[in-house]
Amino acid sequence: MSSTRDIDALIEMMAKLPGLGPRSARRAVLHLIRKRALLLSPLADLMQEVAATARECINCGNIGTSDICDICAAEKRANGELCVVEDVADLWAMERAGGFKGRYHVLGGTLSALDAIGPEDLRIPKLIDRVSSEGITEVILALNATVDGQTTAHYIADQLENRVRLTSLAQGVPIGGELDYLDDGTISAALKARKDI
Amino acid sequence: MSSTRDIDALIEMMAKLPGLGPRSARRAVLHLIRKRALLLSPLADLMQEVAATARECINCGNIGTSDICDICAAEKRANGELCVVEDVADLWAMERAGGFKGRYHVLGGTLSALDAIGPEDLRIPKLIDRVSSEGITEVILALNATVDGQTTAHYIADQLENRVRLTSLAQGVPIGGELDYLDDGTISAALKARKDI
DSSP states (O other): OOOSHHHHHHHHHHHTSTTOOHHHHHHHHHHHHHTIIIIIHHHHHHHHHHHHHOEEOTTTOOEESSSSOHHHHOGGGOSSEEEEESSHHHHHHHHHHOOOOSEEEEOSSOOBTTTTBOGGGTTHHHHHHHHHHTTOOEEEEOOOSSHHHHHHHHHHHHHHTTTSEEEEOOOSOOTTOOGGGSOHHHHHHHHHTOOOO | OOOSHHHHHHHHHHHTSTTOOHHHHHHHHHHHHHTIIIIIHHHHHHHHHHHHHOEEOTTTOOEESSSSOHHHHOGGGOSSEEEEESSHHHHHHHHHHOOOOSEEEEOSSOOBTTTTBOGGGTTHHHHHHHHHHTTOOEEEEOOOSSHHHHHHHHHHHHHHTTTSEEEEOOOSOOTTOOGGGSOHHHHHHHHHTOOOO
16 A cells, blocks of 8 residues: 655645645646646656756846757847846746847846845846847846836946947836726826827 | 747646646746756656556545555544545545544535536445445535535435434634624524534
């Protein structure tokens, strides 16, 4: 008679994933076990495959399956525009939104005095290198609109001043947003940046 | 240059798990890839192990790693008490709560005229067999307090009437529950079942 300790261990591991807790991990594992031939086994294979092949792009920090990611490898994306994001998730969000045809640079976080994260802990030196070596004409600072994100944007802007065109994402009312549910800062930013119709 | 289609496929599969959606699946997969040696690879191994060993207990329907689950195999749990639950998740919840020393019987759902689920689609015939063959003296109907759960409880009670002691879980105010947030049905059930202090 074998025990159920593998199942318990699987639930425990799943429960540590972001967005899952013990209860949802149990539900997910039960679901997987019920469909083990169809779901659990292929999922395990896929995870093993990704574990073996996934790596960070040595150029931009994106996650892909080769040392140079698909975006950095695509010649036609070398249009002189470089979009700086905090995290791979932000890069993916920009790609899903579409519309940007240049390349990215993933910082891997934000400057933070509290957590003692300085420019060397992020990919800021690499960013400055790339601006020269890749003939970048415009750096779009697509950092989160948080205090740390904006501090980091200011720091990068200081470093690159007069060397390249610097832009940031527009701030305003989100598409589908209701004024009544927006914070005051967003509304006043949207008012300041108002446009003629 | 290889593509990122394995990563996309992994996100898509994870997004189909109960409790996860596309956004949380992306977050979880990024987290797993960042810690691929420590997390993704062991998780994949564990899933493969569980996929190979997990099975339903042929006696009670619990999920374990052998044909007869640990609870059915434990001699000391043959105390004549049989707890009937809808789902393996409910069995696990009862076990976590502790206090029950008998065996379980997992129905695998509830009777439902709407979804055309009859007694033969659940493990009800097997339950009736077990009551005789295992010398059960008390059947505890621990079914959910939903319409379908209670319909199923009534049906089982009809089948087993006069053959065995039939009980159900007490209904009342949950521990830590605030009256103001409880539904009227629960409050009136708790009032009807009030106890002397």
